[in-house]
Amino acid sequence: MIDALVLTILMTSVPLILAATGELVVERSGVLNLGLEGMMLMGAVSAFALTYVSGSLLVGLLAGIMSGCLTAAIFGFFVLGLATNQVATGLALTIFGTGLSGLIGSDFVGKAIEGLPTVFPETLSNMPFIGVFFALDAIAYLSIFISFLVWIFLFKSKYGLILRACGISHNSAHSLGYKVLTVRWCSILFGGMMAGLAGAYLPLMLTPHWSEGMTSGRGWIALALVVFASWMPSRIVYGAILFGAITIMQLAGQARGWTIPPQFLSSLPYIATIFVLVLISSKGTAKYLAPSDLTRPFISSK
Amino acid sequence: MFYLTPRKEISLFFTISIPVISILLTIIFGFFIFSVLGFEPGKALYHFFISPLSRLDKIADLFVKACPLMIIGTGLVFCFRANIWNIGAEGQLIMGAVFAGGLALSFSETQSVWLLPSMAIFSFIGGALWALLPALLKIKLRTNEILVTLMLTYVASLFLDWLVRGPWRSPTSFGFPLTQYYPDVGLISKIYFPGIGNISQLHWGVLIAILICLLCWFAMEKTVFGFKIKLIGDSPQALRFSGFNESKTTITLFIISGGLAGLAGMIEVSANIGQLQPNISFGYGFTAIIVAFLARLNPAAVIISGLLIALIEVGGDSAQIALAIPKVVTGVFKGILLFFLLAGETLTKFEIGFNYHQKSSLND
Numbered sequence: 001m002i003d004a005l006v007l008t009i010l011m012t013s014v015p016l017i018l019a020a021t022g023e024l025v026v027e028r029s030g031v032l033n034l035g036l037e038g039m040m041l042m043g044a045v046s047a048f049a050l051t052y053v054s055g056s057l058l059v060g061l062l063a064g065i066m067s068g069c070l071t072a073a074i075f076g077f078f079v080l081g082l083a084t085n086q087v088a089t090g091l092a093l094t095i096f097g098t099g100l101s102g103l104i105g106s107d108f109v110g111k112a113i114e115g116l117p118t119v120f121p122e123t124l125s126n127m128p129f130i131g132v133f134f135a136l137d138a139i140a141y142l143s144i145f146i147s148f149l150v151w152i153f154l155f156k157s158k159y160g161l162i163l164r165a166c167g168i169s170h171n172s173a174h175s176l177g178y179k180v181l182t183v184r185w186c187s188i189l190f191g192g193m194m195a196g197l198a199g200a201y202l203p204l205m206l207t208p209h210w211s212e213g214m215t216s217g218r219g220w221i222a223l224a225l226v227v228f229a230s231w232m233p234s235r236i237v238y239g240a241i242l243f244g245a246i247t248i249m250q251l252a253g254q255a256r257g258w259t260i261p262p263q264f265l266s267s268l269p270y271i272a273t274i275f276v277l278v279l280i281s282s283k284g285t286a287k288y289l290a291p292s293d294l295t296r297p298f299i300s301s302k
Numbered sequence: 303m304f305y306l307t308p309r310k311e312i313s314l315f316f317t318i319s320i321p322v323i324s325i326l327l328t329i330i331f332g333f334f335i336f337s338v339l340g341f342e343p344g345k346a347l348y349h350f351f352i353s354p355l356s357r358l359d360k361i362a363d364l365f366v367k368a369c370p371l372m373i374i375g376t377g378l379v380f381c382f383r384a385n386i387w388n389i390g391a392e393g394q395l396i397m398g399a400v401f402a403g404g405l406a407l408s409f410s411e412t413q414s415v416w417l418l419p420s421m422a423i424f425s426f427i428g429g430a431l432w433a434l435l436p437a438l439l440k441i442k443l444r445t446n447e448i449l450v451t452l453m454l455t456y457v458a459s460l461f462l463d464w465l466v467r468g469p470w471r472s473p474t475s476f477g478f479p480l481t482q483y484y485p486d487v488g489l490i491s492k493i494y495f496p497g498i499g500n501i502s503q504l505h506w507g508v509l510i511a512i513l514i515c516l517l518c519w520f521a522m523e524k525t526v527f528g529f530k531i532k533l534i535g536d537s538p539q540a541l542r543f544s545g546f547n548e549s550k551t552t553i554t555l556f557i558i559s560g561g562l563a564g565l566a567g568m569i570e571v572s573a574n575i576g577q578l579q580p581n582i583s584f585g586y587g588f589t590a591i592i593v594a595f596l597a598r599l600n601p602a603a604v605i606i607s608g609l610l611i612a613l614i615e616v617g618g619d620s621a622q623i624a625l626a627i628p629k630v631v632t633g634v635f636k637g638i639l640l641f642f643l644l645a646g647e648t649l650t651k652f653e654i655g656f657n658y659h660q661k662s663s664l665n666d
Contacts, residue, residue, distance in 0.1 A: 084644035092640035099633020106628045263464035270453040281443035
């Protein structure tokens with residue numbers, strides 16, 4: 001019983017880890033992409049549709065990643081190419097992605113596919129206490145691995161330093177001869193791929209069907225999570241599990257007839273995020289943690 | 303690749319032509335999308351853009367749908383002009399409706415004509431209070447208002463959900479998450495035209511919305527307050543040197559935009575629903591952001607842009623009924639329209655030059 005609960009919590013946190021880690025890289029490079037929800041939905045619908053048509057999960061996963069990347073490219077074209085306002089463009093992307101995914105997916109509502117298999121044999125996952133950690137699918141393990149790689153990249157490599165420099169002061173990075181727009185393009189596309197993968201995880205693993213708007217606010221939670229983690233990859237993993245636990249506790253609590261209103265539990269991640277925002281602001285450290293050129297478009301004159 | 307050079311002056315031609323061109327491009331895109339999806343594009347576009355304008359009662363519905371968009375949009379114009387990103391109007395709308403609803407439900411037996419004006423004031427206070435938190439955090443701690451307003455939207459929506467399922471649920475709702483009906487004096491009546499009667503759902507709130515937009519236009523264009531707001535957006539440094547209190551203005555702008563969103567929530571409920579339920583807004587707070595941009599951040603133009611966006615919404619309904627086109631297509635239209643508008647914004651501010659030879663060095 002507890003095992004099942006822990007397993008669900010871990011699985012709920014996987015898309016959050018993926019999407020938030022991607023967004024973290026984007027924000028570290030100085031761009032805020034509020035279109036996470038839209039990119040995730042595009043990833044989800046493409047992954048489901050192609051898995052259903054081709055019968056291959058791998059094709060579905062790749063389709064999800066690709067369409068997340070393509071949706072992000074629309075965003076990149078506007079905010080980098082045309083230096084449009086990032087907040088408004090991100091919202092446009094979410095509105096657009098939600099609509100288009102619903103339109104594409106309208107033929108696939110009510111159809112079912114086989115989900116992703118688990119990685120380890122049952123003898124391992126049936127072990128008491130620790131078995132649950134062997135009961136997950138490949139993407140779940142991958143998400144932790146990616147998060148680790150992102151940490152290495154951002155804080156232990158030269159390119160990570162350049163990326164963070166673009167986020168903190170694009171003018172300084174530019175004067176030093178780094179290609180701010182190229183760095184931001186790469187980050188946005190990476191963020192899109194991660195969001196697409198996160199979206200693909202929903203119909204391929206969590207609920208093996210497609211329904212309109214099936215991310216149900218996960219994109220926004222992932223955005224909150226980036227702030228909650230104060231732009232640190234490892235904290236995203238803890239945070240995602242915490243947020244996942246809150247979501248699942250609320251469902252489990254409802255089933256057991258808890259007296260705490262479920263809406264109160266649901267609102268906890270959002271309240272916690274505001275709290276963290278306040279905390280990092282009041283310590284005066286916010287300017288060191290949040291990329292200071294976040295949402296500022298970079299325009300290089302001729 | 304291309305590069306951007308700031309323009310010295312912003313021409314009137316661009317100001318007017320950009321929204322028009324954006325709408326035309328969106329329609330052309332719509333034509334493509336419908337063709338690709340196998341709907342007859344001509345017919346689909348007719349149901350989307352012409353059919354809602356074909357009869358008087360349908361036009362009235364357009365105004366009803368545009369009403370909350372106008373009120374919220376005009377408030378957001380102030381914020382956006384001053385580079386303040388309140389994107390939580392949806393939550394402020396909900397809190398406005400909750401405050402007004404609380405008043406109406408506590409005086410459910412009253413006959414007093416003062417109930418409705420009090421509800422309007424309460425809703426303004428409710429929305430403004432919900433916007434005050436991000437405002438205070440922004441000026442005191444420099445907390446990012448985009449994230450806080452967004453988070454608070456979800457909290458507000460869950461709060462309303464809890465109220466209507468829990469303490470405020472009507473004992474006669476058969477377990478449905480609905481409150482009691484408001485007393486009659488707490489409802490906004492439909493406009494009665496002598497000789498014609500009511501036209502569909504057209505109510506007095508629509509008139510209020512238009513008046514608010516005009517009033518805001520006056521405040522923006524003809525008062526010192528409006529002048530300051532425009533200056534914050536255009537040249538914040540100049541203002542700071544002239545010893546101007548930025549915090550005070552930030553708070554004022556949050557109160558105006560939040561309060562107006564709250565008022566929109568109260569009008570929406572009192573005119574169309576008559577009681578509180580889990581969903582009282584269909585993303586009006588977010589859609590109003592597009593409305594504000596379509597109006598090119600001009601409060602009077604919000605009246606027209608509100609009607610245009612309402613046309614897309616109502617058109618989506620009519621296309622769904624007539625041709626079984628999924629309603630979500632309205633989202634695609636709204637998204638594309640906003641993309642074009644934002645690109646247009648860049649065109650007015652910058653000259654775009656192309657460079658074929660040294661593509662990397664100039665672009666980066």
